[in-house]
Amino acid sequence: xxxxxxxxxxxxxxxxxxxxxxxxxxxxxxxxxxxxxxxxxxxxxxxxxxxxxxxxxxxxxxxxxxxxxxxxxxxxxxxxxxxxxxxxxxxxxxxxxxxxxxxxxxxxxxxxxxxxxxxxxxxxxxxxxxxxxxxxxxxxxxxxxxxxxxxxxxxxxxxxxxxxxxxxxxxxxxxxxxxxxxxxxxxxxxxxxxxxxxxxxxxxxxxxxxxxxxxxxxxxxxxxxxxxxxxxxxxxxxxxxxxxxxxxxxxxxxxxxxxxxxxxxxxxxxxxxxxxxxxxxxxxxxxxxxxxxx
Amino acid sequence: xxxxxxxxxxxxxxxxxxxxxxxxxxxxxxxxxxxxxxxxxxxxxxxxxxxxxxxxxxxxxxxxxxxxxxxxxxxxxxxxxxxxxxxxxxxxxxxxxxxxxxxxxxxxxxxxxxxxxxxxxxxxxxxxxxxxxxxxxxxxxxxxxxxxxxxxxxxxxxxxxxxxxxxxxxxxxxxxxxxxxxxxxxxxxxxxxxxxxxxxxxxxxxxxxxxxxxxxxxxxxxxxxxxxxxxxxxxxxxxxxxxxx
Numbered sequence: 001x002x003x004x005x006x007x008x009x010x011x012x013x014x015x016x017x018x019x020x021x022x023x024x025x026x027x028x029x030x031x032x033x034x035x036x037x038x039x040x041x042x043x044x045x046x047x048x049x050x051x052x053x054x055x056x057x058x059x060x061x062x063x064x065x066x067x068x069x070x071x072x073x074x075x076x077x078x079x080x081x082x083x084x085x086x087x088x089x090x091x092x093x094x095x096x097x098x099x100x101x102x103x104x105x106x107x108x109x110x111x112x113x114x115x116x117x118x119x120x121x122x123x124x125x126x127x128x129x130x131x132x133x134x135x136x137x138x139x140x141x142x143x144x145x146x147x148x149x150x151x152x153x154x155x156x157x158x159x160x161x162x163x164x165x166x167x168x169x170x171x172x173x174x175x176x177x178x179x180x181x182x183x184x185x186x187x188x189x190x191x192x193x194x195x196x197x198x199x200x201x202x203x204x205x206x207x208x209x210x211x212x213x214x215x216x217x218x219x220x221x222x223x224x225x226x227x228x229x230x231x232x233x234x235x236x237x238x239x240x241x242x243x244x245x246x247x248x249x250x251x252x253x254x255x256x257x258x259x260x261x262x263x264x265x266x267x268x269x270x271x272x273x274x275x276x277x278x279x280x281x282x283x284x285x286x287x288x289x290x291x292x293x294x
Numbered sequence: 295x296x297x298x299x300x301x302x303x304x305x306x307x308x309x310x311x312x313x314x315x316x317x318x319x320x321x322x323x324x325x326x327x328x329x330x331x332x333x334x335x336x337x338x339x340x341x342x343x344x345x346x347x348x349x350x351x352x353x354x355x356x357x358x359x360x361x362x363x364x365x366x367x368x369x370x371x372x373x374x375x376x377x378x379x380x381x382x383x384x385x386x387x388x389x390x391x392x393x394x395x396x397x398x399x400x401x402x403x404x405x406x407x408x409x410x411x412x413x414x415x416x417x418x419x420x421x422x423x424x425x426x427x428x429x430x431x432x433x434x435x436x437x438x439x440x441x442x443x444x445x446x447x448x449x450x451x452x453x454x455x456x457x458x459x460x461x462x463x464x465x466x467x468x469x470x471x472x473x474x475x476x477x478x479x480x481x482x483x484x485x486x487x488x489x490x491x492x493x494x495x496x497x498x499x500x501x502x503x504x505x506x507x508x509x510x511x512x513x514x515x516x517x518x519x520x521x522x523x524x525x526x527x528x529x530x531x532x533x534x535x536x537x538x539x
Contacts, residue, residue, distance in 0.1 A: 094438045105445030150438065183450045184429035187351075187472045198350040202474040206435055206444060238446050243471030245431035245448040249456065288352070 040152060043110040043142035048134055050110075055143030058136045066125065067092060071147030077125070083209045087124050095148030096206065098239040099224035104246035106157025107150055113141045115225070122221040160236055162229055163253050168261045168273055170280050176262025179255050181285040183247055185235075188213040191284035193266035198287075203243045211242055216266040231260050330522050330530035331497040334379045334490050334510055338538030340370040341514075346475045353428040354405035354473060363475075366410040367514045368538075375494020376512060376536060378411040380481040383498070384519060385507035387485035397421055397457075400468075400478070402430045402449065407468065407478030411513065413487045414480055416463050422456040424449040429472060432456065434480060436466045442482070465511065479513060501530065510534040 035041055041052035060069075068075040071092035081088050090097070099116050100108035108116075117137050120128035129137060145151040166172070180186065188203065190196040193216030205211045214222055224234050236256055238246030251259065265277035343364040348354035369377035398418075401408040403425040414420055422432050429450040436442035441462045449456070460466065460482040470476035481487075488496040498508070503526050509519045515536040522530035 096438055096444060104447060105443045148438075150443075153441065154443075183448060184472075187429060199472045199474070202350075203471055204474075238448075240444065240446065243431065243433070243446070245433065245446040245471075247448045250448055250450050250453050 035146065041142055041146060043113075043138055043145065045110050045114045045134075045138045045141065048138045050135070050138030050140070050142040052139070052142040052146050055136075055139035055141070058132065058140055059143045062129065062132070063140070071144065081125055083211065087121075087211075088209070089126075092144050092147035094241075095150030096241045098241055099234075100157070100237050100240065101159035101233055102157025102237065103160065103248060104238040104240055107154055109156045109159060110138070110141050110145075112156075113144060114138060117141065119225060121223045123223070160233065160248065161253075162232055163257075165228055166254075166257055168276065170276050172258045173261045173265055173273060173277050173280065173282065175255065176258035176260070176265075177282060177285060179251060179259040180262055181289070183250055185259075186285055186287055188243065189216065191287060193217055193263070205243070206241045213243075216263060217268050219268045228260050228264070231263055232256055235259065327500065327502045328524040328526075328529055329497050329499050330381075330383075330501055330506070330508060330524060330532060331495070332381075332531050332533040334376045334381075334494045334496065334512075334534045334536070335374045336368070336370050336376050336538055337374070337535050340368050340374075340538060343368065348405060348473070348475065351405065351428055351473060353426070357404040357426070363404070363406055366406075368512075369410075369492070371492035371494065373493065375490065375492065377490055377492045377494065378409070378513070379490040379494070379496070379534070379536075380411060380413040380483070380487060380511045381490070381496050381498055381532075381534075382413070382481075382483035382487040382509055382511075383485050383501070383506045384483075384509040386505055389485055389502070399423055399455075400480075402426055402432070402470070402476070405430075405473050405476060407476060409478075409489070411479045411481060411489060413489045414460060414482045415487065416461060416482055416484050417459055419457055419459045420480075422447075422449070422458065424451070424453055427451045430470045430476070431472055432468065433471055434466050434468045436460070436464055440464045442466065481511060506530070508532050510536075512536055515539070 036053045043050035064075055066075040066077045066081070066089040067073055068078065073089040073091035075089060078089055095107065097108045097112070097116070100106070100112050102108055102112070114137055117129045117140055120126050186197050187199045188197045190200065195213045195215035197213065200213050203211050203213060222231060222234060224230055224239065234244070236246065236248045236251065238244050261273045264271045264273035265282070267274070343366070346363045346365065348358060348363065366378070371377055398412055398414065398420045400412050400420060400422045402423070405426060405428065412420065424430055429448060431446060431448050433446040435444055438444060442460050442464050447456055460480065463482050463484050466480040466482060468478045468480055486498050486500045488498045490496045501524050503524050506522050506524065507519050508522050509517050511517050518534050518536065520532045520534065522532045524530040
């Protein structure tokens with residue numbers, strides 16, 4: 001109770017100090033020191049505790065070139081990464097992240113940020129940082145969090161519950177195709193998942209920069225992970241900052257697994273689902289079919 | 295129950311009821327206190343509102359065959375009245391943030407937002423619904439630095455309403471990425487507000503006597519302010535004129 005109170009006192013103190021200046025990331029040295037000594041400047045992944053102070057050095061060494069000293073994504077390499085060829089480095093000051101286990105509009109967990117650093121982002125300039133030690137990566141998570149005032153004001157969202165993966169069957173793949181048709185994934189991703197849906201060409205991210213939907217057929221990996229659980233999480237939480245919305249309110253957990261199986265069947269990589277779909281001779285969904293008649 | 299107890303029970307009930315009546319009476323008084331009203335007009339020729347090409351989605355084309363959809367950035371009605379202008383008290387309001395228990399509805403209808411501009415009190419709950427037989431994604435884009443957090447949810451045909459609220463005052467653009475012409479606004483203010491009707495008329499209700507600054511916000515022409523005084527039994531008045539660019 002005492003430590004909690006003290007934490008809140010420190011948090012509000014840090015907030016009050018930060019208010020008169022425009023950007024959280026431009027704290028004065030003494031303000032930053034106060035914050036760094038507070039319990040808020042830590043991160044927890046598994047049984048490892050990270051510390052923002054310790055994260056500053058690896059950030060300067062590995063991240064600053066693209067994400068910049070202020071964490072606003074304006075590092076010295078950033079001008080060379082222009083969409084649509086490249087995606088620009090994440091602006092940590094906004095506190096908006098694509099890959100989360102938490103509902104849309106909420107902060108990701110420390111584990112989510114840790115996974116993003118570890119995995120890297122396919123088709124971008126962000127490589128996997130699994131060569132860094134676990135401790136370094138957890139420290140980096142704490143340092144990344146210090147750039148946005150959101151972490152001082154909010155708690156991360158509650159991760160969505162992913163039920164155990166059921167056995168894949170032909171019926172489930174077919175049911176997944178119905179979900180794909182009903183919620184109209186094809187509007188952007190195309191009926192065959194080739195990223196050529198009618199709305200694909202005009203998509204922009206939250207900052208108005210052009211962005212392409214995921215192409216299931218060109219052999220690339222989804223940005224937020226390639227496991228069945230990752231794919232489930234992507235469409236149920238949405239990718240904040242991009243046009244990809246959350247479908248948590250409109251796809252039931254069991255149906256979500258059906259959709260994962262159907263998406264696997266669309267992907268070019270070899271999979272059990274792809275074999276089964278081939279045997280079933282599944283046709284792409286018909287965009288002109290009336291609702292509920294596929 | 296003894297006689298004495300009964301008496302006490304009756305007495306306490308009476309005290310409670312009379313207190314409640316007093317409390318309610320005050321509330322009614324506060325609600326009927328005062329208002330600010332006026333008209334917002336456009337000076338000059340309204341810009342041409344271009345038609346919208348919805349050929350991306352045959353459903354949207356079909357839904358708009360009777361009355362073709364057009365841009366709504368400047369909507370001019372009778373006597374050059376400007377529609378969709380939000381009026382609110384920008385200075386002088388000392389009341390609580392959430393004054394309204396009304397839950398406004400933001401509808402996705404015929405692949406357009408109805409209303410195009412939704413005014414809200416900070417903290418007020420609103421409902422996002424869909425009347426369309428096509429999937430929309432509802433994607434408000436507040437600046438995360440203001441404390442309002444962007445979110446992005448899908449609404450396929452027949453989806454349940456989404457209930458949300460905004461924490462802080464901000465003009466928030468709302469878009470659908472699937473239908474890129476769909477563009478609306480959530481104008482979040484602190485205190486009472488009004489939106490002009492098709493003739494440019496408005497009335498801000500529930501304004502207690504005092505000196506205020508009223509701001510008019512229009513999505514293309516920006517903001518204008520005026521000082522307004524509301525006295526007991528004498529409502530305030532403020533007319534605004536935006537110059538066509």
